[in-house]
Every structure is written in structure tokens, then in C-alpha cells.
Amino acid sequence: MSTDNQQAQTALERAKIPLPRFLKKNHYLGFLGILLVYLLAGTYSAYSLTIMSTIIFAIIGASLIVVFGMAGQLTLGHTIFVAGGVFLSANITMEWSRGLETELPLAFGVMFILGLIVGFPSLRVNELYLALATFAVAFVGVQVLFEWEQFTGGGSGKPVGKLEFFGREFSRGPTLVRIALIIMLFTFWIVGNFQDGRTGRAWNALRTSETAARASGLPVAWLKILCFAIGGGLAGLGGVLYAHTLRYAIPENYGVNLSIIVVLALIIGGKHRLMGAVLGAVYVKWLPELSRSVQEYEGLIYGGTLIILTLIAPDGLVGMFEWAAERIKSYNNSKNGENFNSKIAVSDISPLRSEYLSSIGSETTRGHLVVKNAAVAFGGVKAVDDVSFEIPAGAVTGLIGSNGAGKTTLFNAITGHVKGATGEFILDGTSVSGKPIHVRALTGIGRTFQNLNLHDDLNVLEHALLGLDRNTNYSRIAESFRLPWVLREEKKAHFVAAELLDHMDLLEYWDEKVEDLPYGLQKRVDVVRALASNPGILLLDEPAAGLPTAEALEMMQKVQEYAKHISAGVLIIEHNVELVADVSERIIVLDAGKTIADGTPEEVTRNEEVIAAYLGT
């Protein structure tokens, strides 16, 4: 660990990692754009309907970014939230004679709750299924609207009342556009804050690998439901605006077609960026304005655009612009011969350093793991057969055995990645048997995967930050409003992540996407993610497989150093017996699902049974 005092700069400063700030360059640009439309709202009244629907589509797009862009849950039922907002608005204004002050909170609240319900199938099915399940929701939703005459007025619909705010009436037209812009600003602010915070990071992780997200201790089920609830609530706001724009709520406007178009628009624009929501809305809403013939072939053009973009630019229009910008930047950089990261003042960070290093270190040694009668059977095959052992706190222990001896299965039984494991697993006095994966991870079981389970699309730093999630203390509500302590906690997390990356010699790659890294570095990223979660015991599944021995040894030593620093225990599966013997204080040998030896490296390597079963003669 680079804690030496003579090192003047923190890892953060050396790597020029930009820190989360209250306002970023994007924020200023966004404000400026919205301000411009706000001021010009009165001048183009002929287009105000198109402007309104563009804004509404941008809001719906932003809400879809949460569900689809970040959390990766392809939903085709998103219009039911829009429809919900529309009909709530019609009912509130007509039946209760209340204005926006009731419509907006109620639309958000009710659609949030509906989102909790609609999000439910996402827990039970994979993403392909989910797309169809939500498609069914959209399809049936509109039929229910048709039949539910009391609420929707049936096929003939329901008029929408006056545009009011606390009793003050507004004329539609430019004022409505301005109100819409303010709501859009709010929506974008919330979604943007999630993108920068831990929830957004967790959603991204969930999208790219659910298994790994669970292993990092992320509450995957809650995150999935939450994305539907938040996305639904925000789409409900769009619905309120829709109601006031059209002034009449008719069920047939909110059918499957709208559901598909909003998804197409977002994908065309770019599903990972707020700018994509805007571009998609502009594309879908302004293209038909160009000419009559475009209007006629509208759907054809969207379908065609989507097909072509999916083939050549999966990240949509924004992706294309970013790619072009990247090209220009790297061309300029190659001319200047230097790579400048953004200049950020980090002087306010340094005092955190000592505070933080002491906070990660733990006084009590952890990692006391008791495994009692562990057993896993696949059909008739007993992969793990009544294994019991106890590892003292802070120890580095090796777990060896031939292929198929049940080592990884034993790991999976400890971490909860395999169903139907029996036996008892106790870490530092807390029993984790029968608990879900993420709860075990939060109890302090960290792990790496035999066949690398990283989050493609996320960079190295984000992997470290994901590991740190459980030690980042701020609520999701605070996050959505970007409250000051969110930024403070984020800065701390960035700081620790950078130090850890530095320790594992990954600092210079911090902003590389993991899939672009060579295999050896990917293995290290996997270890970093596990270490960052400050585990009580770290289960490493063949961390050195495929690495040259020297590199493997170096990595193992670094892991050991860090584990000692955070007073954690380590349990390693490894085929390279010399390597294991080098780093471990103790070795457990499995054969055909049973423990056949357990002792110091010297004892084990001399044990006859082990030699016969594993080392060979």
C-alpha cells in the first residue's frame, strides 16, 4: 500500500481522476439548452405542440434510461405509467378540481407504486421473458383502460381540466412549454444524479452481470424493483404533461404502439445518456415535420433506423457522436503527445487520507470461518460430501484438489451461488447458511470468479467503487437530490478506490473498460473488486490461473499485504501447488467432494493420500 509519507500526491491526484462535483460541464450545457428553449417558448407557437411532445418524449426517455439504459430491464410496458399519469391528471382536474400541485406528486407516487408491482416479474424471469411480460402488460393495460369506464371514460375518453397551480390558472401554449421544461429539468436532474451515484453504478453492474453484482453484496432484487418504480414515477410526470397538452385523455393513445415508439426513440438516441433521450425525442418528433412523405412513412423510417443503428451503432446517435469526438480527441492528443485528463482541484481531499486509511483498517482480525457438514449434490453426484473445517481469523489458507474435486462448488456453497447446499457456514460468529448471496457478501464473504465475471462496459475504477458500495453511506433519496454528503461520501470512495488500484498496480488503467484489458489485468480487477468490499474473508477462485508464475506470485503477495492491512482472512483455490504452499499457512485438500488432508503446506505435500489423489507420482 502506498502509504509512504514521502509520496506527496494521493493516487487520485496522480491519476487525475475527476471527482464527483455538484455541477459538471454537462450540467451547465443542459441548463443552457433548457434555458434557451424556455426563453424562446413564446416565439414559435405554430410548433408548440411538437415542442411539447418532444419534451414529453425526452422525459419518458429519461425515465426509460433508468429502467433500460442503466438497469438493463427491457420494458415494453412503459406506456402504462404514462397512461396512468394522463388519467390521474384528467380525474384530479375534473373530479377534484385540483391543479398541478396535486397532479404531479400523486402521478409520481401512484406510478411509483405501480412500478413496484410491474417490476415484480423481473425478479423471476430473464430479460428476454421480461420484455414479453411487459409487452403483455402494455397490451392488456390498454384494454383494461378501455373497460374501466369510471376512471377513463372508456373508449370515448375523458376531458382534462384547467391548468392550475395552487388555484392560479395558466393559459396553455408558451406557459405549458415552460412548465414542461421545469419538469424535464427536474427529471433530468434526478436521473443524472442516479447516474453519478451508487445506485446508478449498482444498476449498471446489475445490467452487465447479475451474478457478480450479487457477489458484491448488491441487493439485486430491490434494485430491479426500484428501477421500475422510479422509472414509472418519472414517466407518470410525463403523463400529466401529456394530459394537459392534448386536453383530452383517450385510452387508445396509450397502447402498445406508444410503448414501442418510446423505446425505439431512446435506443435511436442512445440509451445510456440523457442526451440520448433528447436526441431520440427530437428524431422521432421532428422528422415527421420535415415533409408529408416523411409523415406517411414515419414508422417505416423508425423501424429502419433502429435496424441500421443496432447493426452499426448500438449506442445510438449519442454513441456515434461520442465515437467521433473520441477520434478527434485522440488525434489531437497524438499530435500534442500528451493526454490531459480534466483538471480538478483535489487539495480538499488530502486531509481525508489519514482518516480514511485508519477507517479501512480494522483492529479485530476477521475471517474466522467455520464450515460444518457442507454438502452439495447434483442429481446423484455428491460434488461436496460432508466437508467440515475451521479457519482461524486472518489466516491465508489454500484449498487444493484435482479437477472436479468440488472446490468451486464448495465456494459456491459458502457464497450462496449454488442452490440446495446443506451444512452450516459461520463467519466471525454470524451464521450465513440459507441466506441470499448479497446478504452473505454483506456479512463479509468476498469472492472472485474462476471464469472472470466482470462488468463489461464498466471501467476499472467503477469496479473498485462497486466493491466499496457497502461502505458508502448515503441514502438513495439523498442521492437523487445530490445532497452535499453524497458528494463527500463519493469523494471518500473515489479516494479509497484509487489507493487500492494503486496498490494493485492498476491505477494507470483506471478509466479503461475492463473488456479492453489483457487477461492478467482483468484477473486483478476481479480481485480488486472483492478487496474493495472490505471482506472478512476473501475467497479467491484460481486467481493465478493463466498467469505467468512470477506475475501470479506478485499478485498474491499484494493481495496478502492488503488482506493483512484490513485484517481479513483469505481462502485460495489454486492448482499451482508451489504457489499455494508459498503463500498459505495451511492447506486443505479435497478429493471427490471429501476432505482428505488438512495441515501445514509441508504436512500436506508429504501426505501419501494427497500424493496419490492429486500430486501424482
Add this chain to the structure above:
Amino acid sequence: MVDYIQIAWQGLVSGFAYALIGLALVMVYKTARILNFAAGTMAGISGFLAHWWAAENDMPFAIAIIFAMIMTAVGTYVIERLTVRPLIKLGDFLPIVIMTLGVEELLANVSLLWWGGSAQRYRVPGDIDRINWLIGDFRLNAWHVVVAGTTFVTLSIVGYVINQTELGLGMKAFAEDQDAAKLMGVKESTVSIWTWVLSALVGGVTGIVYAPVLFLQQDYMNIIFIKGFVAAILGGFLSLSGGVAGGLLLGELEAFTIKWAPREFAAALPVVIVFIVLLIRPHGLFTREKGHERV
């Protein structure tokens, strides 16, 4: 009593459609792990083509159907090669689903431009869809008998292809384990494309025989598509016979719900079923739970 038989028969007639589309969806999902969102519209276009050739271009009915089926096969072949195939090597299935959504949007608009949005009557030879026999109080529509017959023939053909041909063997191999199948020398692209074509043909047959039952409207197969999907979920999505059984079950459930439950509930039935099945038996009613996932 006759009432119940009448309702049960109605349920069966709708159930055949759900079963066939469910089968078509499961087939592609099982072999390639892809959901084809364009399946409904593709089936609808087959129905339209047959109608167009037969009614508007005065082609003999049987020839019009054969033409429509050939067009369905060729069209599906082209669509699979141009849109889905280039994405398969990415190994991620979400872009493929999105792609089929784009295809759906494109095809739906092509058919809308071609045939317009209004409903048309589908004419069959001798107007046998207008013939009703009365057996006691039980009313039997002649075309419904044709529908039932076609369903049985289609199911038998699919059963034959899957159990007796090399293609069927390849499909089974892929359904079991994609990587192993590739290693055993089963050619993925061949199996995939013929599965698509077979699935589209089953959909096409459904579109053609159901056009006289439903109104021939631009999106008339979409509702069948959704319910076919519900059928597939009932059957666990990985079992062909489960999909068929699920379709028939759904048809019956629906027929009896419409009889007794309020209309709002009858409309929501498919989603209610999806939620209940996913809650209680996510692996379907007729299949047993699969083993563990490897990490």
C-alpha cells in the same frame, strides 16, 4: 349442459391459435434463446398475402396459400440473414430482441401502407366460414372444424420434423447445450435459420386459418401473439408440448372467464396469469425445474 360444451368448444378454437403461436415462439426460444417480437406481425402478413392473392387477384385459394407460405419462408430467410444473423456473434441477446422490435415496427408499417388500417372480410371458397351446423342446441361453424383440422395437421408435421429429421435433432441438440452442439459439428447457422423458417410457417398457417375467424385487420395477429406468449409461459417456455397445452388451457380459461367474470377482469386475464405463473411456478405448469446455474 350444451352451454358448457359450446363455451368449451369456443375456448378450444381460440386455444388452437394460442397453442400454434406459443409453439412457434417456444421453438425459436428453445433453440436460439431469442424472442421474436415480429412473430405476430409476420403471421399476420402471411394471412394478408393469402387473402390478397385469393380475393383481390382471383387466384385459386389453395395456390394463394402455397404462394403465401413460400413468401413467408423466403421473407423469414431474408430477415434472419440480414438482421438477426449479424448480431448472433456478439453473444448478447438483448440487441437481437431490440432488432426484432425494429423488424416488427418496419413490417407493421409496411402492411399498414399496403393494406390500410381498415378491417376487411376474408373470403374462403364456398363461404364455408358462414356455414353453421346445428347439432341439437350446439352450434358448429364449418370453418372452426377446418381450423381444428389444420391445427392437428400442423402439430403432427412439426412433431414429425422435430422427432424424425436431422433438423429436429439439431434443434434438440441446440436446445440442450449450444456450445456442445457446435462442438459436435451441428451447424448453428443452418439450424437457426430453419428453426426460424419453421416457426414462421407455423405462424403463417395460424395467420391464414384465423383470418376468417377474426377481422382481417392490419394488426389482427398481435392479440394472438400476446396470448401465444402467455401460453408459452404456462408451458414453461422450454417445452414444445407445454406451449401447446398452455395454449389450449388459456383458451378454455378465457372462454369461461368471459362467461362469468366482469369485463375488466377478463381483459386483464392474460397478465394475471403471467403474474401468477411467474410467482408460483416460473418454470411452467408442465415441466419440472431445471438444475443449477454454473458460475
